Amino acid sequence: MIVGKDFENAKKRAIYKVIEEGVPCSSRFGKSINRDPILLIVERPEPEQIIPDSFSERYFERVKRVMEIVVKKLKERKYTRRMSIPIWRPEEHYAENPVAITEISLLFDEKLHLTAYFRSLDLLNYFDVNFHFLSNVLDEVSQKAGLDAGSVAMLVAVPHVYERDLKRAEMQAEKCEEIYGYTKLGTHLVEDYISSAWHSAMEIIYNMGKTKETEWEFERQRRSKFVHRLFIEVRNPEENKMHDKAPFTESYWLDYAHSYVIYELQKVSNPIPKTEEYTYAERARYCERDEVKVDQLFEAIEKLRKDRCRRDCYVGISRPWDLEIDDPPCLRGYQFTAKSDWLNGIFYMRSNDVYGAMHANMLAFALLTKYVAELTGFRKYKYWHFAVDAHIYEGFLDIVKEILYPKMKKDR
Template structure:
């Protein structure tokens, strides 16, 4: 995690890290130097270059602004009505982007209001840190400014979760090895957790929120009294290195059977993992599932099995940077229960990996099962493309523990030591 006060320093730090830690990879566009996923946070964002409404960088046949401008007013109204909402997240990616040669680099932009400021976080599937940092950063800042202006809010920080930060070898004579400082642990604008196992990663997430989290209201308080308030951290970025051992914590609030069923049916649709899905998969009473959004969404005008498309591409080249699955849709913005998972990506740098991006995550009640399912999906994909090892990354814009679960979390973090001394 890199944190800087301004975007120019952030770009220099990123380039410095790429030059010092990157590995050489042959891509379709030339030989590149790439590092693993990085969370970039700018505390006081300003435009890197001049920005105006004529910004026309293309995503397939659309400009980036075309894809979000009709959502900005709705987003602002939602924030103005309920400032503490976690449900304002704008999709830039569309399922049919798999079928074009220039899919968007920025796939999702999420917003969170706290400390009297509106903060933006974007998922960026690929970033040429030298040539396109400014265009991507300025686009996200522009959307933040527009929503903040309409919602009458102050502008806060801008963050980019970048799956494949890189520079091309042909450009190395144009850059310097700038110094940089990696940030681990808790910061009020982001948290970076690195653990060996999913079980210990969940424990660490509980720990950082319980002891460092901020309190705020939630929208679920209208329905559930115990969920009226939560403790949360902003931008929880979790990296799991050893993904096939110690997967379930002994205090996890679910069974292994539940986790496998959830993974196979709700997340993956495992019955046809290696075949394209061309028919309805929702069961009666289901509004959506992550599998349905990934593979056959009935409301999509053009239906694309995104997961299957990714597997096909990865078999050709596991290093490619466009194997992204978009879960979010534009109509989520007006929903009272939009998907928490917004999208995920598979790619290889040093190892094959899966990166999963969530706008919101119930850390006690849902995160561990989410991690198990998302990691299992990554495992299955790695086997299908003959990759022996894989890493797992889990990210949440708003990572929280509901008030009603705080006592249960305390019992996990601070178990009582049994006394074997008899009392007279």
């Protein structure tokens, strides 16, 4: 995680980390140096006028369509976790140049903050225009909703610079160390196992989280403790998977993974059976409400098989109509990227119930990443988990406390 006071500061530090830790990769645009995912946070963004290009015009058009409902809902409940704007469309898989920003999420925490997911970003040439677009969106929404504007964050799946620009990049790079652990604007955890990642996430929220109201009427879920922007890297997702205090069985999470998240590993060309309003598998594989039906997971796998350096193996779960439903998908999208012989699976969530759902989410999403790694010939894989609002409901804090700090039994 990199936190900068302004966008220039964050940009220079990000370029340094790419040069220092990136690996060479080839693309149709030229040879580049690619790094693992990085979370960039700018504390004090300043909106600036930008010269629109084909990408920013698409972004503005898609945000403009939903601006009215976003502002309306923020005015009604500024603490909502449901204001996340889908930019990606399933048919982007057939586009020559699919959008780089796939999702824009808004969350109120003393001020209104914005977080965006980038499937790819050329830090040297396109950081400025994309950042200023996001700053302008935050400024406009904040003003219309009557809220103070806060920070802008960018979760970039493949931050890169091109080799042809390397000398120029080196001149701009600013040496820095990444930030790990908790900060007010974001938390970055690195864990060996999924089980320890779940435990650490609960510990951070239990000890550092803020309390706020929620949109649920259930007695135990009316208030929650939360942290803003929880980013977790799991290095060995195959080992020590399930915590012994997990609130579910192994058969539960395996069924959840295969029925709700994955469905099947063949190409899907027909509606997927479901008993709920939606499933992640249905949104990823065959969504009946989509004008263009795309098995996005299949497309992502096929792209990786042909070219490991592809930066557009993204699967969009969110849809524009989510803004008008009471329980929109918490998972907004996921992406598979490569670094040498490693496959990265990166999963972006607008909201995550850390005690009740996160552990099962992580196990299922990591299993999907494992399957994709096997199907595309990668020897190893790494799992990355991100939640804009990571929380524990107030009614479950006592249970979490007992998991974190079990009472010692007295000797008789």
